[in-house]
Amino acid sequence: MKVAYVFAVANASTFKLAGMVLPQLEAGNHGAEVVGMMFFDDNILCLRAGDPVGERLAKVARERNILLMVCDQCALRRGYAEGPEHACGTGAVKAKGLVDGVVAGCFPQLYEALSGNPPDQVVTL
Numbered sequence: 594m595k596v597a598y599v600f601a602v603a604n605a606s607t608f609k610l611a612g613m614v615l616p617q618l619e620a621g622n623h624g625a626e627v628v629g630m631m632f633f634d635d636n637i638l639c640l641r642a643g644d645p646v647g648e649r650l651a652k653v654a655r656e657r658n659i660l661l662m663v664c665d666q667c668a669l670r671r672g673y674a675e676g677p678e679h680a681c682g683t684g685a686v687k688a689k690g691l692v693d694g695v696v697a698g699c700f701p702q703l704y705e706a707l708s709g710n711p712p713d714q715v716v717t718l
Contacts, residue, residue: 597629597660597712605718606636611646618653628710629660631703637663637673640691651692660706663688665697 598614600606610630617623630650632640640647640663654661665686668674674697676686682699698706 594625594714595628595710595712596625596714596716597631597707598627599631599633599715599717600636601633601717603635606632606639606646609718610636610650611639615646615650615653618657619649625714627657627659628712629662629703629707630654631662631664633664633667635671637667637671637691640695641673642690642692644692647692651694654694658710660703661692661695662703662706663691663695663697665699665702668697 600610614623618627640650640661650661653659663673665674665676666681668688669676669678669686673690674686674688680686682701684698684702686697688695688697696702
């Protein structure tokens with residue numbers, strides 16, 4: 594089964610991702626193929642360049658071809674993207690200051706990025 598994760602709840606990336614999902618992915622016993630992860634609000638902060646969780650996740654994502662996407666507006670508001678302020682979902686916002694491989698976008702970009710390898714399930718944490 595292929596899954597995509599949406600990190601939307603406060604502290605989902607610091608507890609559920611860092612404490613459960615990521616260690617399982619690293620150990621190879623997660624039980625599902627992860628095809629993508631979308632980060633909202635302060636959950637994007639674990640993806641800052643140099644953050645230990647973000648760096649570990651970036652390594653796993655590279656090895657397993659996992660999409661890492663941050664909400665374009667969430668990243669802009671926190672200084673981790675650049676682009677037009679009112680460009681939500683246009684694809685005009687670019688991630689910056691985050692671990693390698695992270696892209697910024699909204700639902701249109703998420704759907705497009707996952708269309709070639711769609712998940713069977715989407716899990717919101």
